[in-house]
Amino acid sequence: SSAADRDPSVAQAAAAASLKQNLEHIRLAQVGAELKRFQLLKKLDSLKTRRNFELGESVLASLYGIRTYFGHCSDLVQGITPRLGQLQDQQTASRAKFDSQKREWDRKEKGLSEAVNEVGRAATNAANIAEAISQGQGSGVGQSINANQPTSLEAIEDEVKLWHLPQLMAESSQYEREPTEGVEVEGWLYKKASSRMSMNSWNKRWFILDRSGLYYLKGGVLTESGNRTTGQSGPNAGVLERVKVCDIVLCTVREVAEKSGGKGNQSSTRFCFEIISPNSRTYLLQACGPAEYRMWVDGIRSCLEKQLSLGNVPTDEMLMVSGMKKSARKSPSELELKPPTPRVSDNGTNSQDICRQSSAEGQSSRLPQKNPAVKKILRANPACADCGAKNPDWISLNLGIVVCIDCSGVHRSLGVHLSKVRSVRLDDLSDAEGKLLLALGNDKANKIWEAGLSHQKGWKRPTPEDSRAVKENWIKSKYEWRGFIEYSDADGNDKEREEKFSRDLYAAARRGDVEAAAEAIAKGANVQWQNGDDGDKTALHVCAISHPSQDGQPWTGVECAELLIQNGAKVDTRDKDHQSSLDICLVGDGHHDMVTYLTSKVS
Numbered sequence: 022s023s024a025a026d027r028d029p030s031v032a033q034a035a036a037a038a039s040l041k042q043n044l045e046h047i048r049l050a051q052v053g054a055e056l057k058r059f060q061l062l063k064k065l066d067s068l069k070t071r072r073n074f075e076l077g078e079s080v081l082a083s084l085y086g087i088r089t090y091f092g093h094c095s096d097l098v099q100g101i102t103p104r105l106g107q108l109q110d111q112q113t114a115s116r117a118k119f120d121s122q123k124r125e126w127d128r129k130e131k132g133l134s135e136a137v138n139e140v141g142r143a144a145t146n147a148a149n150i151a152e153a154i155s156q157g158q159g160s161g162v163g164q165s166i167n168a169n170q171p172t173s174l175e176a177i178e179d180e181v182k183l184w185h186l187p188q189l190m191a192e193s194s195q196y197e198r199e200p201t202e203g204v205e206v207e208g209w210l211y212k213k214a215s216s217r218m219s220m221n222s223w224n225k226r227w228f229i230l231d232r233s234g235l236y237y238l239k240g241g242v243l244t245e246s247g248n249r250t251t252g253q254s255g256p257n258a259g260v261l262e263r264v265k266v267c268d269i270v271l272c273t274v275r276e277v278a279e280k281s282g283g284k285g286n287q288s289s290t291r292f293c294f295e296i297i298s299p300n301s302r303t304y305l306l307q308a309c310g311p312a313e314y315r316m317w318v319d320g321i322r323s324c325l326e327k328q329l330s331l332g333n334v335p336t337d338e339m340l341m342v343s344g345m346k347k348s349a350r351k352s353p354s355e356l357e358l359k360p361p362t363p364r365v366s367d368n369g370t371n372s373q374d375i376c377r378q379s380s381a382e383g384q385s386s387r388l389p390q391k392n393p394a395v396k397k398i399l400r401a402n403p404a405c406a407d408c409g410a411k412n413p414d415w416i417s418l419n420l421g422i423v424v425c426i427d428c429s430g431v432h433r434s435l436g437v438h439l440s441k442v443r444s445v446r447l448d449d450l451s452d453a454e455g456k457l458l459l460a461l462g463n464d465k466a467n468k469i470w471e472a473g474l475s476h477q478k479g480w481k482r483p484t485p486e487d488s489r490a491v492k493e494n495w496i497k498s499k500y501e502w503r504g505f506i507e508y509s510d511a512d513g514n515d516k517e518r519e520e521k522f523s524r525d526l527y528a529a530a531r532r533g534d535v536e537a538a539a540e541a542i543a544k545g546a547n548v549q550w551q552n553g554d555d556g557d558k559t560a561l562h563v564c565a566i567s568h569p570s571q572d573g574q575p576w577t578g579v580e581c582a583e584l585l586i587q588n589g590a591k592v593d594t595r596d597k598d599h600q601s602s603l604d605i606c607l608v609g610d611g612h613h614d615m616v617t618y619l620t621s622k623v624s
Contacts, residue, residue, distance in 0.1 A: 204229055206228075207230065209309060210237075211223045211224065212226050212304065212306055213305035213306070228317075229263075230321060233268065235265075235272070237263075239261070239262045240261060262436075262437065267301050269324050269325055272296055272298040272325070273296075273297050274318055275297060276294050277294055277295060277305070292310065292311060293308075392451070393455075394459060401459065405485070406423060406467060407422075407428045408427070408428055408484060409482065409484060410427070410485035412425075415432075415442060415443070415445070417429075417441060418442075418443060418454055418457070419440065419584070419588045420500070421457055421458055421461030421465075421466050421539060421584065422461070422463050422467075427492060429444075431489070431496045434493070439500055439501055440500060441587060453582075454583060454587075456577075456580045457580045457587070460536075460577050461535065461536070461584075466539065469540045471499070473508070476507070483495050503544075522542075522545050525540075526541035526550070527550070527552055527555075530563050530585065531564070532567060532570070533564060533568075533576055533580075533581050534577070534581065535577045535580045548561075548585050548588050549589065557596045557597040559596070561585045561586070562600075565582065566605055567612070569612075576612070578615055582602075582615065582619070603623055
């Protein structure tokens with residue numbers, strides 16, 4: 022500034038330079054403002070332009086999504102269209118079937134109503150006649166009516182057609198029950214109770230007569246769905262027990278004479294007959310009328326005659342003749358299970374000719390072939406598993422033991438959920454059942470069921486000479502209460518034991534080890550237990566894919582599977598992948614024998 026003070030020209034130049042600097046700053050500010058304005062215009066124009074195409078793109082994307090969704094729906098509809106057509110056809114057929122059945126039921130109801138009206142008119146006429154006679158109208162028509170009135174019970178029943186009522190109702194409704202295959206006669210009978218302490222002296226039971234024996238159904242409740250159930254839980258829940266009365270070749274039927282109760286009344290022995298068999302108690306049965314009475318008596322006798330004509334006669338060794346000691350019977354190993362030799366009847370006809378004639382009438386002329394394993398089973402088990410009686414000939418399938426006839430009766434009283442009793446003489450054993458009995462037997466089973474007997478004070482095995490009460494106490498303690506099984510402290514309490522032994526059973530079934538499986542079942546394993554660590558498979562699932570071991574030991578997979586099924590295992594139980602034991606056997610390359618066995622169980 023001192024220079025500017027000294028020189029005016031310098032001061033003028035400095036002012037010009039300062040002005041120029043200010044102008045450049047103004048110019049720069051104007052250019053920056055123009056740039057900002059341009060950028061703002063550009064942004065506004067960009068937003069306006071993008072708004073148009075981005076909105077359109079979004080709409081198009083949504084439309085494409087909707088089109089794809091409905092395209093999938095269209096494909097799905099096209100895929101289920103045939104199934105919808107099938108369902109529609111099924112529904113149409115069901116409705117047509119319902120309409121036809123409804124017409125049929127209406128027609129039968131109309132017939133029944135007409136029959137009821139006819140019976141009602143007869144009842145009204147009977148009431149009028151009774152009233153007329155009671156009022157003393159004994160002249161004219163009343164006298165003739167009084168003279169023609171029957172006085173005996175049978176004559177009155179014939180006149181009112183009391184016993185023809187079921188036939189009348191059946192004809193009126195035109196209802197005919199489809200016969201059961203293999204059953205000769207079946208229907209309701211009243212059974213006299215064997216116990217004097219029974220509340221009901223007579224029980225109504227459904228009896229079944231086939232070519233081999235007489236049975237009746239016991240227990241069960243008819244549910245709303247039409248199925249009979251016992252109300253029990255467990256593997257045998259819902260099963261209606263089939264009780265065998267007798268074998269047809271070992272029984273005889275005796276008609277019970279009617280006893281007069283005085284003044285034309287009859288006692289409760291009308292239409293009664295007895296079933297007498299050497300191997301079971303006598304049954305007193307009562308039919309629901311004369312027609313059914315003759316049907317049952319003649320049916321049983323006809324069945325017996327057919328069996329005898331076929332030569333199917335029990336040998337003396339099969340029966341317990343009165344006064345004969347048990348030791349006098351032949352040894353099972355000495356008894357040959359062969360068809361009887363041809364016999365000649367009184368008219369000179371050979372029994373083989375009779376068999377051929379029966380075959381022409383639809384009856385088989387060949388005797389059922391006994392399982393060849395029967396003789397091996399009897400030789401391997403010469404004494405009863407429970408009392409030690411010689412030459413036992415009864416078996417318990419699920420326990421794998423052979424018992425005498427006295428102990429078999431106690432086993433039957435335990436129920437089929439504990440012991441399934443069969444006769445090796447009268448019942449046919451399947452190959453799997455025979456293999457199971459050979460794989461277990463009395464010695465191996467008793468090592469399991471009596472392992473802890475030495476720790477139980479005061480107990481000893483009964484002898485053949487002991488009473489039935491002693492044997493029953495022993496058998497129930499042994500099998501029902503499991504009192505002689507040996508447990509260890511490591512087995513835990515009851516709940517822990519079930520889990521532990523169920524896993525032991527699972528492992529044994531995987532190996533096909535029938536002895537280990539029998540021990541686990543005896544100790545309380547649940548055969549239907551599903552292993553959550555292995556896809557909810559049961560012991561039968563893993564047994565189905567078991568294979569022979571590499572050490573050359575015999576494979577007992579089929580025997581193990583039979584043991585499981587005999588003790589309540591279900592073939593159709595599904596695992597986590599919805600596969601049954603047969604499915605796993607087929608998919609998992611199971612043994613050929615196992616595939617054949619499980620297929621037979623399913624079919």
